Amino acid sequence: MANKLISQMGLPKSIANVFAARNIITAKDALSLTEFELMELLDVGLAEVTLALAHISEISCPSFQTALSLLEQRIQNEYLAGHLPTRLKGLDAALCGGIPFGVVTELVGPAGIGKTQFCLKLALLASLPSSYGGLDGRVIYIDVESKFSSKRMIEMGVNSFPEIFHTEGMAKEMAGRILVLQPASLFEFTESLQQIKVSLLQHHVKLLIIDSMTALVSGENGQGPPRQHALGWHISFIKSLAEFSRIPVVVTNQVRSQGRDEASRYLFQDQNRTDAPEDPTSFDSHLVAALGIQWAHAVSIRLVLESRSGQRFIKLAKSSISSPMAFLFDITGSGISLLDDDGVEMTGPDINAINFQGHSGIINFDTGMTR
Amino acid sequence: MEVSSLPISASQRGKLISAGYTSLSSLSSISPSHLAQDLKISENEALEILKVASRRSGLDRIDNGACAIVNGAQTAWDMLHEEESSVRITTSCSDLDDIIGGGINCKEVTEVGGVPGIGKTQLGIQLAINVQIPADYGGLEGKAVYIDTEGSFMVERALQIAEACVEDMQEYNSFLRKNVRACQIRKEPKDFLENIFYFRICSYTEQIAVVNYLEKFISEHKDVKVVVIDSITFHFRQDFEDMALRTRLLGGMALKLMKLAKKFNLAVVLLNQVTTKYSQGSFQLTLALGNLLQLRSGMMFFICLYLLWLFLK
Numbered sequence: 001m002a003n004k005l006i007s008q009m010g011l012p013k014s015i016a017n018v019f020a021a022r023n024i025i026t027a028k029d030a031l032s033l034t035e036f037e038l039m040e041l042l043d044v045g046l047a048e049v050t051l052a053l054a055h056i057s058e059i060s061c062p063s064f065q066t067a068l069s070l071l072e073q074r075i076q077n078e079y080l081a082g083h084l085p086t087r088l089k090g091l092d093a094a095l096c097g098g099i100p101f102g103v104v105t106e107l108v109g110p111a112g113i114g115k116t117q118f119c120l121k122l123a124l125l126a127s128l129p130s131s132y133g134g135l136d137g138r139v140i141y142i143d144v145e146s147k148f149s150s151k152r153m154i155e156m157g158v159n160s161f162p163e164i165f166h167t168e169g170m171a172k173e174m175a176g177r178i179l180v181l182q183p184a185s186l187f188e189f190t191e192s193l194q195q196i197k198v199s200l201l202q203h204h205v206k207l208l209i210i211d212s213m214t215a216l217v218s219g220e221n222g223q224g225p226p227r228q229h230a231l232g233w234h235i236s237f238i239k240s241l242a243e244f245s246r247i248p249v250v251v252t253n254q255v256r257s258q259g260r261d262e263a264s265r266y267l268f269q270d271q272n273r274t275d276a277p278e279d280p281t282s283f284d285s286h287l288v289a290a291l292g293i294q295w296a297h298a299v300s301i302r303l304v305l306e307s308r309s310g311q312r313f314i315k316l317a318k319s320s321i322s323s324p325m326a327f328l329f330d331i332t333g334s335g336i337s338l339l340d341d342d343g344v345e346m347t348g349p350d351i352n353a354i355n356f357q358g359h360s361g362i363i364n365f366d367t368g369m370t371r
Numbered sequence: 372m373e374v375s376s377l378p379i380s381a382s383q384r385g386k387l388i389s390a391g392y393t394s395l396s397s398l399s400s401i402s403p404s405h406l407a408q409d410l411k412i413s414e415n416e417a418l419e420i421l422k423v424a425s426r427r428s429g430l431d432r433i434d435n436g437a438c439a440i441v442n443g444a445q446t447a448w449d450m451l452h453e454e455e456s457s458v459r460i461t462t463s464c465s466d467l468d469d470i471i472g473g474g475i476n477c478k479e480v481t482e483v484g485g486v487p488g489i490g491k492t493q494l495g496i497q498l499a500i501n502v503q504i505p506a507d508y509g510g511l512e513g514k515a516v517y518i519d520t521e522g523s524f525m526v527e528r529a530l531q532i533a534e535a536c537v538e539d540m541q542e543y544n545s546f547l548r549k550n551v552r553a554c555q556i557r558k559e560p561k562d563f564l565e566n567i568f569y570f571r572i573c574s575y576t577e578q579i580a581v582v583n584y585l586e587k588f589i590s591e592h593k594d595v596k597v598v599v600i601d602s603i604t605f606h607f608r609q610d611f612e613d614m615a616l617r618t619r620l621l622g623g624m625a626l627k628l629m630k631l632a633k634k635f636n637l638a639v640v641l642l643n644q645v646t647t648k649y650s651q652g653s654f655q656l657t658l659a660l661g662n663l664l665q666l667r668s669g670m671m672f673f674i675c676l677y678l679l680w681l682f683l684k
Contacts, residue, residue, distance in 0.1 A: 002576035028576040031583075032616060034623050039380055045419065046378045057583030062571060064588075067517070068564035071526045081527070096527050103522060232609040240573060243522050294608070296487040297644045300523055318488030320496075321528045352488070 002028040002060065009059045015052050018042045027060035084126060084207065084248050085133050087160070088329075090341035091314065094322040095301070099248045104239055104298065108253040108289040109305030110356040113312060114331050115252045118305075119209050120153045121335035122250060124160075126207035127177040132161060137206030139178045140196060142189065144215040148180050159334035186216050193237060200245045208241070212252040214290040231291070235298045251299070255287040255354050287354040306355045314338075317351045324351040374398075377423055386410045387420070398424040458511050460502050460597060460638055462494060477511075477596065477638045480629050482603075484643040484658040491642040492523045495599040498640055499567050500532050502597040505558070508540055513596025513637070514566040516588070518581055520605045524569065533563035568592070575606040575620070582624050582631075589635050596637045598628075603641040604659045621660060 004027045006019050022041050024030050030053065033041065038049045074081045083097030092098050099105050099122065107115045123141050128134025141148060157174060158165045165171050183189040196208070217231055242249040289296065289304075296302070302318035314336075315326040325343040329336050373395045374387050390409045392398055398406075398421060407417035459474030468474050475481055475498060485491050499517050504510025517524060537560055568588075572578045589595050604621075611617050632639045644659045 002574045027580065028574075031576050031579040032620065034619055036378070039378070043380050043382050045380050045383075046423075047419075053583060054587065057580040058587060060577065060580040061584040062573070062577055062581070064516075064568045064570045066565050067524075067526055067529055067567035067569050068561055070569055071530060071561075071564060074526065100525070236609055239522060243571075293487065293645065293647060297602075297605075298521070299487075300525075302488065320492050320523060320525045321531070 002026065002031075004060050006030060006056065009056060011052055011055055015042075015044065015048060018044060019052075027056055030056050031060070078246065079130065079135060082246065084122070084135060086122065087125060087133070088314075088327070088336065088338045088341075090325070090327050090338050090343045091316070093341075094316055094325050094343065095319065096321050099250065100301065100321075101248050102243050102246045103300035104242055104249045104251055105301040105303065106251050106253055106299040107303050107305065108255065109354065110255050110287060110307075113305045113307060113356075114329070114336060115305060116147045116211055117152075117331055118336050119211050119250060119252060120149070121156055121160075123178050123207065123209055124153055124157050124174065124335075126248075127174045128161070128164070132164060135206035137177070137204045139207045139209065140205055141178055141180045142192065142208075142210045143180050143182050144189075144210075144212055146182055147211065148182075150175060153178075155333060156335045159332075183216075189216055190234065193234070193241070197237075197241055200241070200247070205245075206247055208247060208249045210238075210249070210251045212254055213295075214252075214254040217291070231295065235295060239298055253295070254290045255356075256290045257287060287356060289354065304352070304354055306353070308355045315346065315351055326351070373427075374424075377420075377427060379420055379423055383410075383412070383416070383420060386412065395424055395427060458509070460498055460511060461504075461509075463497055463501060475597070475638045475640060477636050478632050480625070480632055480639040480641065482641045482643055482658070484645055486645055492525075492601055493528070495601050495640060495642055496524070496529050496532055498597055498638075499599055500529065500536050500563050502638075503563055503566050504536070504540070508543060511596045512594075514568065514592065514594050516568045516570070516585070516595050516598045518570045518572060518578075518598065518600045520572045520578060520600070521602055522571070523601060526564070529564060529567065530560055533560035536560075536563065568595070572606070575611075578606055579620065579624060582627050585631055586634075589631070589637070593635075595635070597640065598631070598637060599640045599642070600628075601642040602644055604643055608644075608646075608659060617660075 005025060006027065006029075007016060007025075009016075009027075011019070019025075019030065019042070024033075024038075024041075030038070035046065035049050035053060038044075038053070039046055042049065071081075078101060080097045082101040083092075083095065083099065084101070085092050085098035086095075107118055109115055119141070123139045125133070126135045126137060126139045128136070130136045154165070154171055154175060157171065164174070181192055183192055196205070199205070213231070238249060238251070289302075296318075299318065300320065301316070304313075304315040304317045306313055306315065312329050312331075313326045314329050316322055316324055324346050326346050327341075327343040328339040330339055331337075374393050375384060377384065379387075387393075387410065392406075392409075401421070403414050403418040403421055406412075406421065407414045410417065454476075457477060459468075459472075459476055461468055461474045462471075471481075483491055483494060495517065499515035502511050502513045502515050504512065506512045537558060540558070570581055572581055585598065603624075607617055607621060628639045628641070631637070646657060646659045648657045
């Protein structure tokens with residue numbers, strides 16, 4: 001829309017020529033100048049400039065629709081009105097059906113808590129045929145830290161959907177729909193993203209998973225908290241990718257310890273330096289999500305995975321369609337499963353806290369597989 | 372030179388100055404034909420220039436009470452009366468309504484800022500629904516324009532809020548049934564969704580275009596009473612190289628929105644993100660590009676959603 005040519009907008013000949021003569025070719029060029037600047041540049045009266053700008057704005061403005069037609073479109077065209085069910089009943093209920101299409105969902109948590117397990121399960125679910133609750137499409141899995149394990153994924157499939165996976169050749173077909181990319185650098189990742197955008201629709205890609213976003217940035221810098229500005233372009237690109245293709249995008253994020261000067265406590269008043277430094281009641285936790293506040297604004301759903309006294313919780317920390325809920329979960333042979341579908345509603349700042357206590361940090365595969 | 376500050380094109384200005392008209396008073400008592408002869412321009416052009424000049428020097432006499440003294444003025448008493456009798460848009464949180472004086476006010480631009488996940492979009496959607504509350508229930512019975520720059524508008528949530536609003540109205544209805552005549556408001560939740568005009572904006576150019584287009588759009592849809600922009604600074608924060616241009620564009624946009632609010636008597640609500648700023652030896656959370664928006668629009672105030680969160684706890 002921004003690159004629409006002024007010459008094709010149907011402006012009166014005289015003014016269109018003046019625009020062209022002053023090298024104002026696209027809508028972006030014209031709208032980046034104020035009315036007075038345009039007046040000076042084009043040597044035309046204010047009334048004419050205002051009229052021309054109004055015309056250009058009307059043409060470059062995207063068309064509107066009512067919220068009702070938006071809803072009806074979704075219900076008609078999309079699976080479950082635009083949701084990918086996670087098969088975790090409580091979570092799906094809270095999310096009005098599942099991971100929403102068209103927006104970025106973030107999974108954040110300390111290492112070893114189960115983010116990759118969750119992603120593997122989602123990749124599997126999306127590749128299933130729609131009769132089994134899947135999206136019947138391809139999945140692009142961007143695996144930055146080489147954590148993807150096809151063996152584990154097939155194991156999840158066999159345990160959760162034995163009817164499909166014991167059928168001849170089905171495992172191969174399902175696994176064949178999942179494309180794994182392992183970019184070695186941010187540059188390679190950027191290139192892959194651009195390629196993906198082009199081929200998304202024609203190859204029926206129904207889910208994009210990026211595991212993990214933090215690793216891409218920290219790989220570049222080495223030390224200190226990951227600089228969020230390095231990802232500014234990627235953030236908006238991924239968001240627009242999700243939106244225009246109406247697919248769910250799931251991104252994992254890691255945690256880091258909180259520095260003294262961080263304003264992640266969400267307090268607006270000045271910090272009194274003489275106060276006792278770590279007052280546990282006013283401190284959320286020592287762990288915060290990496291990637292900073294600009295990224296936090298960009299994601300629409302944030303799922304925090306944490307562990308407290310040896311129990312693991314998946315919390316719905318940011319979501320515009322549900323109340324803040326926490327669910328107890330465990331990792332089993334068939335992936336992640338909720339121990340209690342009702343969940344606990346958490347009010348206050350605890351929903352954003354990331355705890356990592358009483359957990360050995362290594363997923364114990366032996367006990368997990370006996371379930 | 373007063374003439375140099377007139378909003379006319381450069382060549383017209385050049386001609387005025389070279390012909391010796393440097394001050395507004397020199398233009399006050401001249402006829403259009405005389406000016407046209409002097410500057411060697413058409414009479415229509417000369418008439419336009421004189422109109423602009425007289426508007427600037429306030430020589431127009433409009434017969435209108437306070438305006439007879441100073442062009443465009445309104446007495447403080449009239450303003451008080453207007454403020455007290457105006458209907459506000461409720462936020463559905465009575466404590467918040469109390470803090471801001473009864474609700475979101477029309478003819479004003481309100482900026483709402485907060486950390487991610489705190490409820491800015493929720494408030495925006497709530498206002499888009501609440502503006503539609505019928506007059507019988509104390510609402511504005513208007514429509515809403517929702518300008519979404521980040522893709523955070525969730526239509527399922529809007530439906531949920533609309534359903535709750537209908538329930539509220541039915542409860543109110545049954546409570547007052549004895550006093551009120553049978554006003555069967557048959558408003559369905561989907562009717563609420565029909566009155567929200569949704570624009571999805573993907574770049575700063577489109578954002579400027581939509582703000583410019585709003586004037587025409589609202590004159591065609593006169594019952595729009597609230598414009599929600601979610602969020603106002605998103606597209607200006609990434610890959611913008613020319614900072615001076617950004618300042619000018621944001622300032623211009625803020626001014627246009629204020630004019631829109633005043634002209635059509637509607638409320639403009641801007642949702643903004645936060646960023647960290649290093650000041651006085653520590654990191655503080657502050658509204659993104661806040662200084663650019665605040666300086667330009669004197670009638671803005673922002674709601675600290677941290678306070679709101681305290682109230683809701």
